[in-house]
Structures are given as structure tokens and as C-alpha cells.
Amino acid sequence: MIETGRLLLRQPTEADVAAPPAWLSDPEVMDWLGGIEPPAEVVRLWLEQWERFPTGKFLVERRSDRALVGRVGANYYDVETWQRSPAGEPELGWALAREHWGNGYATEAALAVREWLRAPRLVSLIAPGNARSQRVAERLGARPEQTVALPGHGPHLVWVHPR
Template identity: 40%
Template sequence: MDSTTVITTERLRLRPLTEADADWWVGLHADDEVNRFVGGYTREQAAARLRDIQQQWTQRGHGLCAVELRSTGRAIGRCGLNWWEQFGETEIGWTFARTHWGRGYATEAAQAVLAWGFGSLGLSQITAMIHHGNTASSAVARRLGFTPLREDSVLGRPCTVHALARDDYLSPDMRGARH
């Protein structure tokens, strides 16, 4: 996938985020419950973060995506791959508007991103950095087959880094568990 293509699932469409998404990004992170673990953004901070995401798409061939409902085209969250230079790791991340929690969208989007990351991109491992207390994201990570790797800190906050290896993802046992 490059910056002009998309990933689709039964209910969702994932497309690369661009700086044009800054107002939407600010709105997504304006909810205190949504930003509890990922933080809020000003318009300027959002534009800078989205420029960084676009740069990852250009340099690495992957990045974060807007997640849209296929039925309406409305953006409901974000999911994708993020390269962390300081860790030397590619992380999968997801954040959804509170009105769309509990419907399986994070799991559905993340499953599609994992298939792309381990398939087309050929990544050998993907991590998920989950802040302490984020029980919903921990549950999504478990459903996807991630296991705890280490305790660390990201953006100044303690987190558990979970990992999923390509070989484990592709194993017959894992394929059966995901479906």
C-alpha cells in the first residue's frame, strides 16, 4: 500500500492520513476519554504529527490511517503502523471515537493492518505499546494474538509493550484463533 491506496474490510476503509486531516484529528482527540492514553492536540500539533505520518509513508511505505465506515465514508478512528526510531520497532496503534467503542472496529481494523504488515510489507515483528490502565486496548491486543514483551515508557508514560511475531501470526493455530 502506498499513500494513494487503501485497505478495506467488511465494514471499514483505511486510507493514509494526511495533513488535510488535522481538524478531524484534533476533534478525535478532544474527548477526554479518547485522549486519556494518547493525549490531546492543538491544530498546530496535529498538523506537525500528520506531517510526520506522511513522512513515514514516504520513507517507510507505511504509516497511520484514517478508519472510515464503508457505509457512510465517515472517519471514526485511526489505525496503522508507526515506526519508533528509539525502539527500532514498528508498532500497530488504534484510537477510535468513543461513540464507536465496543463494536469490534479496533479489532477489525487492526486485523487488516496486521495482514498487510506481515504480508505485503514482510515485517518480522509488530509491537503494540499499551499504556497502563488501558484495559480495552489490552483486550484487543490479546484477541489479535499479542503477548507482553517488556515494560517501557512511551511519550513519558509507562506502558507494556506487546509483540506478535510474523511466524506466530502465520501459524495455523493463530489463524484459527483469529477467525
């Protein structure tokens, strides 16, 4: 569990598999994440990631009313092939329910996870057309370094976070 000024970050649980976050069914959010998949299966995958990989994705709740605003956390990639690998490097990602965009929650949560991870090298993979996500990376002080072909997801910019 991680706390910030406005947010509480927690690991997903079986209860979230039973009642998946509504944004997993929202194309405006999911089109940037490879499209809509069955929500319960997505949450099940998050649980498995926490088992198989060094860390995983946190669900982000607003402390004032416990509203579920999004998810922020790490994937792990082999940086030669850009396939997921538990022995790979962490990649920090974020997504918020549409009604919670524009409040700085993604940046606030990502800063907290970045501090918590303490990774020697941390990147974020962002599609070139995803302007809102690129602004989050900029606010975090990350810099675009190269474009890579993310298998199944097309070209993505590799944003490198400050050490």
C-alpha cells in the same frame, strides 16, 4: 487503501489537516495517547510520518456511511531506546472516536493492517492501565512480554503479535 468487511482504511491527506478528526479534541480518547495536541498539527505529523517512515497510520472509515471512526497504523521504534526511528521495528497502534467503541472496529482494522504490514516482528505498546486497549491486543492474539519506559509516556507493556 485497505478494505475489510465493514471498514475502509486510507492514508490521511491535506483535507484531513484542514478538517481534523473530532476525536483529537476528546480527552477521553487522547488521555491515553499523551493528551490533546493541536489537532491540525497531529494530522500534519501523520502525513510526515508516511514520508519519513516505511509506513504510517491509516484513517479508518465505515464503509456503510463513510463515517470517520478512528485511526490504526504503525509507528517505528528503536527497540533499545524506544525512541522513534525509521530504521526501527513497527509498532501497531489504534484509537477510535468514543462513539465508535464497542463495535469491534479497532480489532477489525488492526487485523487488516497487520496482514498488510507482513512484518517479521510486530509489537503494540500499551499503558498497563489501558484495559480496553489490552483487550484489543488479546483479541489479536498478542501476548505481553515486558514493560519498558516509553520516553515521555511512562511505563508501557510490550505486546508481541503472533507471526
